[in-house]
Amino acid sequence: MGKTAQTFGKISRRSFLGLAGATGVGVALTGCAPAAKQEEPAADSLPVTGGDPLDYDTVSWSSCHVNCGSRCPLKAYVKEGQVVRIDIDSDGDDEFGPGKIYQMRSCVRGRTNRQRIYSPDRIQKPLKRVEGTKRGEGKYEEITWDEAIDLIATTMKEIKEEYGNDAFYIQYGTGVLGGTVSKSWHPDQTMFARLMNLWGGYLRQYADYSTGQITWEMPLFNGDAWSNNEVTDLVNSKNIVLFGNNPANTRMSGSAMQYLLTQVRLQNPEATIVVVDPHLSDTAVGVANRWIPIRPGTDMALVAGMIQYLFSAGKLDEQLIRDKFVGFFSDSFADDVKAAEPTSTAFMGLDKSGKLTIKEDMSYEAYLAGTGAYKGTGEKTPEWAAGITGIPADTIRELADLYMDGPTATIQGWGPQRHSNGGNNSRAIAMIAAITGNVGISGGGTGAREGVGGVPFATPTAIPCFPEKNTVGVCVSFFDWYQAIEDYTVMNDATWGIRAIDETGVTSYAEEPGTLKLKAPIKFIWNYGSNVMMGQHADINDSLRIYNLPDEKDSGVRMIVTVDPWMTPTAMASDIILPGTTP
Known part of the structure; x- marks a missing residue:
């Protein structure tokens, strides 16, 4: 490591690099400072070859901080x-079960962290987009x-003077969500949030690409x-149903779902998965029977066919549904809606007049029968569902009966909700679990993603982000934020x-x-x-078009700054790239 540090105020260059890199790190094992002279080797240059691994x-404990979220422990052997x-x-006795400590063994991605630390593809110096080139062309100069720092700071000052803090936006990401100080999720709790809040705040977003619905x-x-x-608790399940959930690919490690399901299969071999x-x-x-x-x-549609079959056959507990649900039965639908209406604007809005009226039967019972507001849509029989889902009607009945022969655990991934009708999909999966009495019991489940044990706690390294200093009181959808680059004037609560x-x-x-409107276009993006x-966005070509709009008074982003160790497509759409460090 270099022996000198050039200072900026009370923070050294070395410390600044650590904070800048913290957007991509947990513990910095190697730096990325540029060489002082071209002919001399950089003090922090990446080694060409490794030492003897033995x-x-x-030996230091670290962890894998990538997007899967497993946070698998790693041991770093250092010479x-x-x-x-x-x-x-x-370490440990590797016992599986509630209250036990089993070994959390990383997957291949975690075990190859050393290759990423010393990869020759790492960005090691600040880069600036070549003047005259478009965002996305990937042409940069060191x-x-x-x-x-001067260029970023000058641009930020100009934008704040002209538009205020509403023109600044932090683009969320989860590439290093496992970090503590360096975490990239939630964006309101990151180092950039701290920076912007201490400077007046920034435009925030709600929801996210992974779980928006x-x-x-x-x-x-x-x-x-x-x-x-x-x-x-799955060892207590008679049946386990996974909807759109592939943890073998999305939760790869020994600390996550695939390993746990394997253990469940060993300890509960009679379970139908x-x-x-x-x-x-x-x-x-790897683990399923079917x-x-x-x-x-x-x-x-699958769930509708299952419930129609169970309901028409008299297999559902009607009293349970009347006691615990609202909106299912036709004869109580109007009263149910009034009883369940929100009383504040915090969730889903409300009817301020209190005169909400129901003119048609929109109950789930009417939906299943194809009556009331759903007249003409047909009865939602397993045969009807088979034509939509491609699943044979008899298989739909068998799956429905499996829910009545529980306890049956239901776990859904986030794939089913990443569709235009994803909200209905995710809600339906939760409904089949609840309506069959499998929620709140051992061996059952709610239909959410897999639950893991543990208690959240604040770590000593947590740094306050001063959210109370954020003066921007409105936020935009994670999916629609780019519109604030092109035309923010049309964006309000009723339109966007x-x-x-x-x-x-x-x-x-x-x-x-x-009445809720944006005050300024997005001019600066971290x-x-x-x-x-x-x-992640639905139309990447349109996104790139918007990023390249000319910088005018009410449209066009002025500067995009990316901090990352890698030249990703997003980095290639940026004006300034700062080299981040790795875990």
């Missing part, structure tokens, strides 16, 4: 300041840290979108879903439609540890 000075080997958790639908059944029986998925996934091959292929996005937001991040709807801007 010859080391110290003279360089990582020579990455190992996995091999600049110094001083030049990058399930987050708002599951609470209608269970109070939140995440609660489910702890995975180790069913995977409902368009793909013959690794999870279906794979039910379904046409993408038709989970709601603008919401009010308080310092705790709680959003609420407008009391009067059309992006870090993430490829969301060019990797």
Whole structure:
């Protein structure tokens, strides 16, 4: 490491690099500072070859901070300041079960962290987009840290003077969501949020690409979108049904779902594990007894066919439904709606006049029968569902009966809700679990994603982000934020879903439609540890068009700054790229 540090005020260049890199790190094992002279080797340059993996000075605990969220423990074997080997958790007695400590063994991605730390593809110096080129072309020139900081700071000051803090936006991402100080999720709790809040705030977003619909639908059944029986309770399940959930690919490690399901299979060999998925996934091959292929996005029709069969056959507990549900039966629908109407704007809006009237029967019973508001849609029999889902009617009946022969655990992934009708899909999956009496019992489940044990706690390294200093009181949808670059003037609560937001991040709807509006276009974007801007949106070509709009008074972004160790497509759409460090 270099022995000198050039200072900026009370913070050294070395410290600044650590904070800048923290957007992509947990613990910095190697730096990315540029060389002082071209002909001299950089003090922090990446080693060309590694040392002997069996010859080391110290062993330090670290972890894998990537998007899967498993946070698997890793051991870093270090020799003279360089990582020579990455190992996995091999401590403890490795007992599986509630209250036990089993070894959390990383997957291949976690075990190859050393290759990423010392990859020759790492961005190691600040880069500036070549003048005259378009965002996305990927043409950059190296600049110094001083030049990058001055350019960013000057642009930020100009934008704030002209538009205020409403023109600044932090693009969320989860590329390093497992970090503590360096975490990239939730964006309101990151280092960039701290920076912007201390400077007056920034425009926030609500929801996210991963869970945009399930987050708002599951609470209608269970109070939140995440609660489910702890995975180790699956040993008490007679049946386990996974909807659109492939943890073998999305939760790869020993600390997550695929390993746990494997243990469940060993300890509960009589359990029937069913995977409902368009793909013959690794999870279906590895642990399931049965794979039910379904046409993408038709989970709601499948559940409707199951419930129609159970209801018409008299297999459902009518009293349970009347006691615990609202909106199912035709004879009580109008009263149910009035009883369940929200009393504030915090969730789904409300009828301020209190005169909400129901003119048609929109109950679920009417939907199943094809009557009332659904007249002409036909009865939602298993045969009807078979024509939509591609699943044979007899298979739909068998799956429905499996729910009545429980306890049956229901776990859904986030794939079913990432469709235009995804809200209905996620809600339907929760409904089949609840309406069959499998919620709140051992061996059952709510239909949310897999639940894991643990208690949240504040770590000593947590740094306050001063959310109370954010002066921007409105927020925009994670999916529609780009419109604020092109034409923010048309964006309000009634057109583009603008919401009010308080310092705790709680959003609420407008009391009067059309009154919540954006005050400025998005002119400055922070992006870090993430490829969301060019990797997640529905129309990437249109996104790139918007990023390249000319910088005019009411449209066009002026500067995009990305902090990342890698030249991602999002980095290539940026004006300034700052090299982040790795875990």
